[in-house]
Amino acid sequence: MKRSIAVFIVFAIAIALVPLGGNNFFVQQATFVAMYCTLALSWNLIGGYAGYPSFATAAFVGLGAYAGALLQNAGIPMVFAWAGATLVTGVFAALLGFGLLRMKGHYFAVGSISIVEVLRLIASSWSSLTGGGEGLNLPILAGGPEFAGRLYLFAMLSMMVIAFGMTVWVDRGRLGFGLRCIEQNEDAADMVGINVTRYKTMGFTLSALCCGTVGAISASWVAYIAPTDAFSILMTLKVPVMVLLGGPGTILGPVIGATGFVLLEQTVWAQFLDYNQAALGIVIVLLIFFLPGGLLGLTRRTSRIPATAAHPVSQEPPAATGHPAAVETVTQAQSSKGVHA
Amino acid sequence: MNTPLLQVAGLTKRFGGIAAVNNVSFDLQAGRIVGLIGPNGAGKTTLVNLITGVHQASSGSLRFNGEDVSGQRPFESALRGLSRTFQIVQPFPKMSVLDNVAAGALYAGRSPSLHQARDEAMEHLEFVGLRALANRPAASLTLPSRKRLELAKSLAMRPKLLLLDEVNAGLNSAEIVAAIELIRAIAARGITVLLIEHLMKVVFSLCDDLLVLHHGELIARGEPQTVANDPTVIEAYLGSKYAQRMAG
Numbered sequence: 383m384k385r386s387i388a389v390f391i392v393f394a395i396a397i398a399l400v401p402l403g404g405n406n407f408f409v410q411q412a413t414f415v416a417m418y419c420t421l422a423l424s425w426n427l428i429g430g431y432a433g434y435p436s437f438a439t440a441a442f443v444g445l446g447a448y449a450g451a452l453l454q455n456a457g458i459p460m461v462f463a464w465a466g467a468t469l470v471t472g473v474f475a476a477l478l479g480f481g482l483l484r485m486k487g488h489y490f491a492v493g494s495i496s497i498v499e500v501l502r503l504i505a506s507s508w509s510s511l512t513g514g515g516e517g518l519n520l521p522i523l524a525g526g527p528e529f530a531g532r533l534y535l536f537a538m539l540s541m542m543v544i545a546f547g548m549t550v551w552v553d554r555g556r557l558g559f560g561l562r563c564i565e566q567n568e569d570a571a572d573m574v575g576i577n578v579t580r581y582k583t584m585g586f587t588l589s590a591l592c593c594g595t596v597g598a599i600s601a602s603w604v605a606y607i608a609p610t611d612a613f614s615i616l617m618t619l620k621v622p623v624m625v626l627l628g629g630p631g632t633i634l635g636p637v638i639g640a641t642g643f644v645l646l647e648q649t650v651w652a653q654f655l656d657y658n659q660a661a662l663g664i665v666i667v668l669l670i671f672f673l674p675g676g677l678l679g680l681t682r683r684t685s686r687i688p689a690t691a692a693h694p695v696s697q698e699p700p701a702a703t704g705h706p707a708a709v710e711t712v713t714q715a716q717s718s719k720g721v722h723a
Numbered sequence: 724m725n726t727p728l729l730q731v732a733g734l735t736k737r738f739g740g741i742a743a744v745n746n747v748s749f750d751l752q753a754g755r756i757v758g759l760i761g762p763n764g765a766g767k768t769t770l771v772n773l774i775t776g777v778h779q780a781s782s783g784s785l786r787f788n789g790e791d792v793s794g795q796r797p798f799e800s801a802l803r804g805l806s807r808t809f810q811i812v813q814p815f816p817k818m819s820v821l822d823n824v825a826a827g828a829l830y831a832g833r834s835p836s837l838h839q840a841r842d843e844a845m846e847h848l849e850f851v852g853l854r855a856l857a858n859r860p861a862a863s864l865t866l867p868s869r870k871r872l873e874l875a876k877s878l879a880m881r882p883k884l885l886l887l888d889e890v891n892a893g894l895n896s897a898e899i900v901a902a903i904e905l906i907r908a909i910a911a912r913g914i915t916v917l918l919i920e921h922l923m924k925v926v927f928s929l930c931d932d933l934l935v936l937h938h939g940e941l942i943a944r945g946e947p948q949t950v951a952n953d954p955t956v957i958e959a960y961l962g963s964k965y966a967q968r969m970a971g
Binding site for chain 1: 775777796797798801802806807809813814815816817818822825826827829830831832837876880
């Protein structure tokens, strides 16, 4: 845990130092890395911890983009528009989650991906508000492209740090433990006193918040949004793949997966313009067959239960303070094991 | 007499046209071990599911500690101090044995922190004799150990009433003797126990009181000896040979 946080801090500082190189292309790539790390960390809360395979990422990003764009065009200062977009997305996710999270497994996956399509259709049909297929223009930031590039990099970087902080907080607390229980056995989680509906809705809402902000920031960054770009099916598929690549249910896995994926995409896939989506498909298949625990799973076989390994267990027999029955039962349980085998 | 811990009144559950539990009423006094017996399909597990909120009753009412708890959901029942074990054990398979128990302590047991929940969990594991296996994944346990894990988990929930659904099924006779001791130790902590059980040896050595369910209806209740001599119970469940052996 502490090592993961240290690795993340070094990584965040490295991204912050990219502008010193002075190359705008690298600044842009670093912005993409920070953005996808944020999205992957967010997805991990519901997809990794709770085990609910959400494909709603692009719905939250798109909603955040439109909310941010509309607020900014209404004259609200950029940063406040971003905050407003976050709030809108969070409320939307909380209401949506209450209904959607009644479904499980494949049903939930299909249900969540349909949200992306429904929102895209609304955005393209509601021309009076969203500009329909023509999209919306946003005010271009004063100060020149170099300044803007840096500003958006630091905005995305801040989101990545916030998403990571949120993950650490969830991982250590009651919420994360409860979500892990839900992932393992939802009925049993209910029986030990976890309000599963509330926990899942909280996980889902937390997983949406930063996506909404990222959507609003990227809308300002590109200064133009249109329905198909904002509600991108490809993005909604990529983010879970990134987390699976890195290691779901861990705090560092999403960061490793997203960074690896973005760099791979930019360097290798740009060479195969026609086949890059086929390549994505192959990556998904290979992941499922060979790396179910992600890249982090390679280094830690038991990555799911690292926290308990720290808890001391003495090998001595139960102390005399225990109930006499306990002593008796240990020996019996052990001796009977041989009989059963 | 004190207010009973659990008051069941006219509880009925219909699945389609079949009444799995039909107009069952009884009170449970705190501090007792009560057996719930009856043939397969009598509705014993359904009754436990109704009491713990897994199923919602078609009609009837349920009071726990004087409070009306009809229509509660499972997590609410757990938070109120009604915990249960499952006939088919329900662990969190990939989590460690310790964390399985800690989950009970953290949520229903209201432990203030995960660290403290784990400390408490360790005590419960020691009580049921699983301490040495604390860091193993729950999925790696043998059946008798999994039953013990279920027990430790429900104890960690700090129950007032513990419903044990066939905790002894599938155990050999040495393990059953140990399990009887364990249940007795649990009751000695002041926890009221409702025990679903097919093994008469267990029932007669543990229970202060018996409830007999048949075709969803409560056909007898009372002290074990009285119930064992009840002709209706002999007819429905025990069989005449068993009754003769008991009498002789």
